[in-house]
Amino acid sequence: MERSVVGIDIGTQQILVLVGAIGEQGEVRIVGVGRIPSRGIKKGVVVNVAQATEAISEAVDLAEQSSGYQIERAYVGVTGVHITSRNSTGVVGVSRRDHGIGPDDVDRVLEAAGAIILPQNQELIHILPRTYTVDGQEGVRDPLAMHGFRLEVEAHVVMGSSTALQNLRKCVLGAGVQISELVLSSLASGHSILTDNEREMGVVLVDIGDGTTDIAIFIEGAVWHTKSLPMGGEYITSDIAIGLRLPSQAAEQVKISHGYAVANQVAEDERFTISPYGEGSPVPIARWKLAEIIQARSEEILENVQQEIKRSSYDGLLPAGLVLCGGTAQMPGMRDLARSIFELPVQIGIPRGITGLIDRVSGPDAAVAVGLVKWTPTLEEGGGWRTVRTSFVGRATGWLRNLLP
Numbered sequence: 001m002e003r004s005v006v007g008i009d010i011g012t013q014q015i016l017v018l019v020g021a022i023g024e025q026g027e028v029r030i031v032g033v034g035r036i037p038s039r040g041i042k043k044g045v046v047v048n049v050a051q052a053t054e055a056i057s058e059a060v061d062l063a064e065q066s067s068g069y070q071i072e073r074a075y076v077g078v079t080g081v082h083i084t085s086r087n088s089t090g091v092v093g094v095s096r097r098d099h100g101i102g103p104d105d106v107d108r109v110l111e112a113a114g115a116i117i118l119p120q121n122q123e124l125i126h127i128l129p130r131t132y133t134v135d136g137q138e139g140v141r142d143p144l145a146m147h148g149f150r151l152e153v154e155a156h157v158v159m160g161s162s163t164a165l166q167n168l169r170k171c172v173l174g175a176g177v178q179i180s181e182l183v184l185s186s187l188a189s190g191h192s193i194l195t196d197n198e199r200e201m202g203v204v205l206v207d208i209g210d211g212t213t214d215i216a217i218f219i220e221g222a223v224w225h226t227k228s229l230p231m232g233g234e235y236i237t238s239d240i241a242i243g244l245r246l247p248s249q250a251a252e253q254v255k256i257s258h259g260y261a262v263a264n265q266v267a268e269d270e271r272f273t274i275s276p277y278g279e280g281s282p283v284p285i286a287r288w289k290l291a292e293i294i295q296a297r298s299e300e301i302l303e304n305v306q307q308e309i310k311r312s313s314y315d316g317l318l319p320a321g322l323v324l325c326g327g328t329a330q331m332p333g334m335r336d337l338a339r340s341i342f343e344l345p346v347q348i349g350i351p352r353g354i355t356g357l358i359d360r361v362s363g364p365d366a367a368v369a370v371g372l373v374k375w376t377p378t379l380e381e382g383g384g385w386r387t388v389r390t391s392f393v394g395r396a397t398g399w400l401r402n403l404l405p
């Protein structure tokens, strides 16, 4: 029988709810989509509980209508500058040596890696294993069933502000949906757009949304570094609004219709018309001028990403380069701009491995929601970079079906 999984991506600009039917082989068919403009969210974080709850509820209703399912439970993406992360280690003695290392040992060692002194008002979100060591033998990917006395792990630990997480939970619960798990957005998007090979070789996922830019570095199949920067497409829009003297909605429209991220790739004579403040009638404007505004801000965002990658000190370990996603990755020219800054291969990532209503979720801005819908099967298969939800992380609710048809 098919299981169903729901993913909810609560972004600064849009809320996207997807319902996926999971086949016997783990294949994902998108059977419901609810997409609406976001409210009550700033830079990826809830700033108005009532508005955000209402908006989530509307998006959930739409997804229910389009799928005919009743949504009870969902994986929910989480982002924002309140998210912090660090690498940590854990060590335990193997409990039943004659049987080899069991799932309990793995849980315990991850729990040990997560037993760090949490900054005040912070909660753990993920403890992601990078590599295990069994009795001194390093580089073990999957220690299950191996024989040994001592199990060590190097893990990437992701934390977030309790206040921000509580507000997010409140909104989702207020919309009548239980939370299976909060998932860091960049992990979800990495899950939907990166290939195993890219993750193995070393790749940076960069989700440039509206209010945030989320970065996740994957090396040797695991997550080594994550960061959420408080910048994105809304900055580009506000620069256009100021530069061309337009109301922000008009600036957003101009950005989507005429935007380009590399000014010197735009023909000099290309023009479009706008209606700026203080002008009685529409005026023509050169497209390269718009592109200059966009390029300046896009460069700044990408340079911040570059600094963060350097700060991680993994910058030399990324032969698969960058994969961009998020709505702002749809800007024409963005790939070329990123390529010139990073001098690495750059791709625009689109969600893969899904069937069903794919025309509605085929863009890079659906990466998080698709990754959330695909979250369970890979975890169950032990896809090499799993999140472990122990009692320590809390809120474990099992891998049960999210919905009733």
Ligand SMILES: Nc1ncnc2c1ncn2[C@@H]1O[C@H](COP(=O)(O)OP(=O)(O)OP(=O)(O)O)[C@@H](O)[C@H]1O
Residues within 6 Å of the ligand: 010, 011, 012, 013, 014, 015, 038, 043, 044, 079, 208, 209, 210, 211, 212, 213, 232, 233, 234, 237, 252, 255, 256, 259, 325, 326, 327, 328, 329, 330, 331, 332, 364, 365
């Ligand atoms: N074709 C396009 N060209 C340029 N920018 C675009 C295009 N389409 C969407 N965008 C921009 O993408 C951004 C929205 O992206 P996305 O839906 O990924 O953000 P979000 O998830 O709502 O926000 P965040 O993740 O930052 O909280 C907006 O700034 C929007 O203007």
Ligand SMILES: [Mg+2]
Residues within 6 Å of the ligand: 010, 011, 012, 185, 209, 210, 326, 368
């Ligand atoms: Mg987003």
